[in-house]
Amino acid sequence: MPQHASAGRGSISVDHLPPDLTRELYRHMRTARDLDTEAIALQRQGVFPAYVSVRGQEAAQVGSATALDPDRDFVFPTYREMAAAQAHGVDMVDYMASHRALWHGGLYDVAASRFGAVNAVVGGPVPHAVGWAVGERLRGDDGVALAYFGDGASSEGDVHESMNFAGVYGAPVVFFCQNNQWALSVPNDRQVAGGSISARAQGYGMPGVLVDGNDAGAVHAATAEAVARARRGEGPTLIEALTYRVEPHSTSDDPGRYRDGAETERWLRRDPVTLLREAILAAGHADENALAEADAAALQEARRIRDGVAAAPEPDGAELFTHVFRESTDELARQRRTWQEEVEL
Ligand SMILES: Cc1ncc(C[n+]2csc(CCOP(=O)(O)OP(=O)(O)O)c2C)c(N)n1
Ligand SMILES: [Mg+2]
Incomplete structure (x- = not known):
């Protein structure tokens, strides 16, 4: 599994991307990063019973979610897709209420947001995405479903069956696997027979794409291509975004019991927010002042969401x-x- 063993090349480039797209990616990723920090603090304060961090996976989520049309397409998330929700335009106070366990699956309107309910069943959102996508075609509409799932979920029967079904029926689905290298305490090499998730696509009759999941621009481009393909009626694509879960699996987990801290340290040096920041400056798409303004706005937005969710009234x-x-x-x-x-x- 050589491509899974390292953190990939050092820097990224956004020279080829429209400047305002790179700034949009940065704004969303920065907001998600700050909100993630606030969410961990809320868990420590007892406001959230538990929280699953998205830290390190912001490029994979924001790069992919921004490739969708939020008025036409539909996202089927797991429990870790906070940055995707933020980029997709979901009401984030209502979304974060999911972690306060305030109401069934959170307070946001799933149908209006076109962003499914937080789903803790590993692999669970994937068949839902295929069902929705087949329905969309039967209605004669051109929406595309994007199913998020993890490397661990890729071993679930539901996921294999969904990909095969979508391949046979040409369903308009983007199967987006965030390979963060760990399924709780189980590493890739105990989980992924054959060493590659994207390579499995051939057996399901669809293209498989391996992308650097810490390169927001590369993820965006790969997803945009898969979405366009599905919309043209050319069927599903499997994308494997190689990234890393730098935090514990959840606030209840202690990764010191099963993985080497040096591995995490290596991945922290490829932080996706820092990589994008440096690439934007190198490309001249924004200067330090503009990015400092974006940082301040992101922090303010994260705090607004934190205060809103902490103050949200408990339903009956x-x-x-x-x-x-x-x-x-x-x-x-x-x-x-x-x-x-x-x-x-
Ligand atoms: C069907 C099912 N089996 C087992 C679990 C327990 N469980 C919760 S998260 C998890 C690991 C999932 O790993 P992965 O799919 O790689 O997603 P990640 O947490 O890394 O984002 C497991 C086994 C579950 N929630 N649902
Ligand atoms: Mg995983």
Whole structure:
């Protein structure tokens, strides 16, 4: 697996990209980075029961999400797609409420946002994306589904079946794997037989693309090409964005028990936000002053979201029992009565 063993080449280039696109990528990535820091603090303060960090994966998520048309396309996320949500234009106070466990799957409007509910079932969003995409074609519309999943999820039956089905039916899906090299405590070499996720695409009858997941511009270009292909009716693409999870799996995890800190240190030297910043300056797409202004605006936005989610009112606890089934059951009614009695004690 030579391509998975290293952190790739040192710097990136955005010379070939439109300057305002690079600035947009930077603004989103910077905001997501600051919001991630705030979210970890909220977990430490007991506001969030738990949080899954996106740090180090901002280029993979923002580069891909910005290649979609937010009015036409639909994103099917896992539990780690905060930076993608931010770039896709989801209401971030309502999105972050998912981590406060305030309401079923968060407070944002999934249908209006065209961004699915936070999904903790590993591989779970992938068949949903294919189902939506097939439906889109049956309606005669030209939207594209983008399914996020991890290297660990790539071993799930759901994911294999989804890719095969999409290949057979030519469904307009971008299968976007963020290979952050770890599935909780399980490394790639215990997970990915054959050493490459993108190479599997051949068996599903679709193109497979391996991209540097810490290069926002490269991710954006690869995703834009896959989206255009799907929209033209030429079927799905599998993209493997090679990146790294620099934080613990979640705030409940201790990676010191299963991985070498030197590996993390190496990847921190290829921080995607720093790489993009340096590439923008080198290309002359913005100067230090403009980037400092973008940094300040991102921090302000992250704090606005933090304050909003911390202050969001708790919904009526009885709503725990709504939306479970279309028609409620006797058992659910019994549980609701028990809950009510305990609340009234
Ligand atoms: C179906 C299912 N199996 C197992 C789990 C427990 N679990 C939660 S996250 C995780 C690892 C997933 O790794 P990966 O797909 O690489 O995503 P990452 O967390 O690295 O983003 C596992 C096994 C789960 N949530 N769902
Ligand atoms: Mg992973």
